[in-house]
Amino acid sequence: MKIIINGAxxxxxxxxxxxxxxxxxxxxxxGVAVALNDEVVRRGDWASTPVQNADRIEVLTAVQGG
Amino acid sequence: MDDVLSIAGExxxxxxxxxxxxxxxxxxxxxxxxxxxxxxxxxAMRRVDPSAQGSLLDVLRTCGIKVLPNTAGCFTAxxxxxxxxxxxEALQTNWVKLEVIADERTLLPDPIELLDAAEQLVxxxxxxxxxxxxxxxxxxxxxxxxxxxxxxxxxxxxxxxxIRNPHNIELIxxxxxxxxxxxxxxxxxxxxxxxxxLGCDAVLLATAVTRxxxxxxxxxxMRHAVxxxxxARLAGRIPKRRYAQASSPWxxxxx
Numbered sequence: 004m005k006i007i008i009n010g011a012x013x014x015x016x017x018x019x020x021x022x023x024x025x026x027x028x029x030x031x032x033x034g035v036a037v038a039l040n041d042e043v044v045r046r047g048d049w050a051s052t053p054v055q056n057a058d059r060i061e062v063l064t065a066v067q068g069g
Numbered sequence: 070m071d072d073v074l075s076i077a078g079e080x081x082x083x084x085x086x087x088x089x090x091x092x093x094x095x096x097x098x099x100x101x102x103x104x105x106x107x108x109x110x111x112x113a114m115r116r117v118d119p120s121a122q123g124s125l126l127d128v129l130r131t132c133g134i135k136v137l138p139n140t141a142g143c144f145t146a147x148x149x150x151x152x153x154x155x156x157x158e159a160l161q162t163n164w165v166k167l168e169v170i171a172d173e174r175t176l177l178p179d180p181i182e183l184l185d186a187a188e189q190l191v192x193x194x195x196x197x198x199x200x201x202x203x204x205x206x207x208x209x210x211x212x213x214x215x216x217x218x219x220x221x222x223x224x225x226x227x228x229x230x231x232i233r234n235p236h237n238i239e240l241i242x243x244x245x246x247x248x249x250x251x252x253x254x255x256x257x258x259x260x261x262x263x264x265x266x267l268g269c270d271a272v273l274l275a276t277a278v279t280r281x282x283x284x285x286x287x288x289x290x291m292r293h294a295v296x297x298x299x300x301a302r303l304a305g306r307i308p309k310r311r312y313a314q315a316s317s318p319w320x321x322x323x324x
Contacts, residue, residue: 009116029117034126036114036159043154061116063155065126067089067098068113069139069166069275 004056021060022049028062037063072299074271076197076248077164077217079135081108084265085295086137086250087288088275089125091227097284099128104280105288111137111166114156125158138199139166144179146186153190159259165190166220166273167199176226180207184214191215200252203233205240212247219245220252222271223264227276229256235267242268258287258294266306 008024008039015024021044025032037044038061044052054060073080087107092098102110110129126208126303129136138156143149146169169186171179178201190197196217201207203221211219221241224230232238242249251264252273261272272295281287 010117034124035117035157036155036157038151038155043150043151043158045158061155063114063159064113064117064258065112065136065138065156065160066118066121067092067125068115068141069088069111069137069168 006054007030007059009060009062012026019054020050021052021054024054025049025062029064033060037062039068072303074248076198081135081271082106083108083292083295084271084299085261085292085298086110086271086273087278088139089279090141090271090275091279092284093279095125098125098279099132101278101284101288102128102134103288104131104285104292106292108134109137110134111139111273111275112160113139113141114152114159135164136160136162137164137166138162139200140186141170142167143169143186144171144182144191145169146182148181149186150189150193151205153186153195154193157195163194164196167196167197167216176230178202178222180204184210187211187216188214198250203237203241205237205244208241208249209244212245216247218248218250218270220250222253223251223260224254224318226253228254229277230254231256231260232263235263238264238267238269255291261291261294262298262301265295266301268302271295 040059074084083106085107086109087105088111099286140149140152148302149169157163169179169182170176187197198218199211199216200220209213223232248270250271250273251269255261255274255277278284278287
């Protein structure tokens with residue numbers, strides 16, 4: 004299935020979880036937060052939250068700013 | 070007498086809050102943060118970049134500095150609230166520097182969206198430090214919805230134009246019962262000193278240091294300026310006079 008990860012379309016296996024998607028983007032999940040279709044997914048729920056076709060996932064972290 | 074900055078029950082020995090944006094390198098940033106003596110530092114939330122070098126959070130942890138996530142780049146209350154919630158999740162803090170800007174050219178706050186976002190975030194349990202225009206009425210409204218501080222701009226972000234409306238900053242200080250943090254527009258040390266002389270409780274700046282030719286040197290200058298301005302405020306300045314007032318006695322002049 005195809006989902007949008009940080010604004011870019013990407014093919015992922017069916018029945019992927021949020022945890023699996025995060026692992027695609029970054030090796031270290033420390034200091035990272037996830038929004039699935041504009042809703043925060045708590046870290047403790049990553050492994051049990053499935054992603055669906057056409058979902059939008061944002062994987063964010065702290066950078067220099069402000 | 071311990072003269073500490075107290076925000077939402079937390080105390081800080083330094084009244085200089087630093088931003089981290091614009092530094093030429095992580096090493097330059099670390100040197101500047103150390104030289105500034107800051108104990109509270111803003112970060113932005115952005116998409117993970119797998120190629121990013123060095124961890125900002127590691128640097129802040131090493132320096133023992135509290136992280137203050139911002140909502141920079143948000144144009145609506147909805148975006149800002151989501152960004153704050155993501156920051157809380159990523160950084161394990163319910164503090165947020167709330168920024169809701171109106172357009173990219175001026176980066177001025179959108180007062181309607183800002184107040185809306187502030188109210189939502191306070192209700193959701195956040196400690197909200199809003200970046201606001203230098204409008205005393207808006208500052209009062211932000212305080213009334215429960216913000217832990219108000220952070221009026223001196224002039225637009227990154228402009229280095231200093232404090233364009235000192236009178237408004239004084240009005241905000243006069244009425245506020247939460248800390249007032251002069252945020253944005255600082256260009257050089259005298260701007261930071263003026264903010265403190267006007268009665269602000271702290272100064273938040275980034276560009277003036279991170280884009281200076283020597284960031285660490287300017288960071289030290291800002292540290293001293295904030296301390297000097299604070300002392301001057303506490304000391305109470307002399308009134309301005311139209312004509313001279315001799316400081317040497319007239320009595321006993323020879324001849």
